[in-house]
Amino acid sequence: MSKREDDASTIPETIVDRNNGFSYIRRRFFGKGGFAKCYELEKVGSGVIYAGKIVSKTLLMKENQKEKMAQEIHIHRSLEHRNIVKFYTYFEDTHNVYVLLELCRRRSMMELHKRRKALTEPEVRYFMKQLLEGVSYLHDLKIIHRDLKLGNLFLNDHLEVKIGDFGLAAKIEYSGQRKKTVCGTPNYIAPEILTKKGHSFEVDVWSIGCILYTLLVGRPPFETSSLRETYNRIKKCEFSIPSHISENAAAMVHSMLMPDPLQRPSVKQLLRSDFMTIGYCPRDLPPSILTTAPRFD
Numbered sequence: 001m002s003k004r005e006d007d008a009s010t011i012p013e014t015i016v017d018r019n020n021g022f023s024y025i026r027r028r029f030f031g032k033g034g035f036a037k038c039y040e041l042e043k044v045g046s047g048v049i050y051a052g053k054i055v056s057k058t059l060l061m062k063e064n065q066k067e068k069m070a071q072e073i074h075i076h077r078s079l080e081h082r083n084i085v086k087f088y089t090y091f092e093d094t095h096n097v098y099v100l101l102e103l104c105r106r107r108s109m110m111e112l113h114k115r116r117k118a119l120t121e122p123e124v125r126y127f128m129k130q131l132l133e134g135v136s137y138l139h140d141l142k143i144i145h146r147d148l149k150l151g152n153l154f155l156n157d158h159l160e161v162k163i164g165d166f167g168l169a170a171k172i173e174y175s176g177q178r179k180k181t182v183c184g185t186p187n188y189i190a191p192e193i194l195t196k197k198g199h200s201f202e203v204d205v206w207s208i209g210c211i212l213y214t215l216l217v218g219r220p221p222f223e224t225s226s227l228r229e230t231y232n233r234i235k236k237c238e239f240s241i242p243s244h245i246s247e248n249a250a251a252m253v254h255s256m257l258m259p260d261p262l263q264r265p266s267v268k269q270l271l272r273s274d275f276m277t278i279g280y281c282p283r284d285l286p287p288s289i290l291t292t293a294p295r296f297d
């Protein structure tokens with residue numbers, strides 16, 4: 001074995017799946033998350049390009065990290081929906097675990113948000129519809145995502161929303177089950193997770209409410225300069241909606257950011273809300289909206 005291959009921190013230029021002999025050429029570097037490095041991987045022979053999430057086994061030494069990754073793979077591989085990042089396959093070699101996913105070339109809604117801040121209401125409707133349809137599918141399968149945030153909403157070349165990162169996802173095993181803990185810190189965290197009261201599907205509705213607010217207003221609802229203060233505001237549900245936001249949009253945000261989880265609407269009810277059903281919803285959006293506000297006329 002060469003010195004380079006022996007170094008656990010390096011990733012080979014040609015990656016081989018020993019289960020079936022398929023090999024992949026490592027192309028462009030995409031980004032780095034908490035655990036994974038993401039590259040474009042080109043399958044030799046077919047030329048098909050995947051997003052390869054590569055996790056070094058040195059990061060999976062602790063039993064609970066290994067378990068988390070196994071859970072992520074177990075949940076994600078069973079999913080098939082046009083608004084969920086498609087999971088193709090996974091395998092490992094001596095040094096790394098490789099997860100091959102649908103490539104989302106237009107990055108995530110995080111980058112869109114940083115560039116554009118507040119979006120127009122037709123755009124918000126367009127993105128929300130796809131997010132709600134993806135989450136409706138998950139909830140039908142009794143899966144809670146638990147970390148819905150702009151950075152986990154990926155965009156393909158056609159600016160279709162693809163929900164990704166199932167690292168904190170969980171399955172509700174029996175009707176009425178309340179989960180007690182999350183192993184990790186969700187971004188748009190619901191008050192019932194902070195107060196450890198037991199949580200379920202409603203935490204996704206809370207997070208989508210925070211996403212909706214952020215897309216409409218241009219900044220998150222509970223943002224302060226300290227995490228402690230932000231958590232206090234979340235527990236008190238202290239937020240305000242600027243007066244230029246339409247009545248139907250504001251009503252939808254209010255319904256989702258209810259302190260009592262049982263008062264929040266289901267994802268299916270949200271798809272039938274006034275904001276979602278009254279007003280223009282584009283069937284598709286051009287890539288120019290990534291940098292410039294569109295004009296709908």
Ligand code: ADP
Pocket residue numbers: 030031032033034035036037038051085101102103104105107108154164165167
């Ligand atoms: P982690 O689970 O370690 O936090 P992430 O899911 O955040 O890893 O992914 C790390 C990086 O890879 C991010 O910067 C993200 O932009 C990129 N990425 C993840 N999945 C895809 C995908 N399907 N298509 C394109 N880029 C992706």
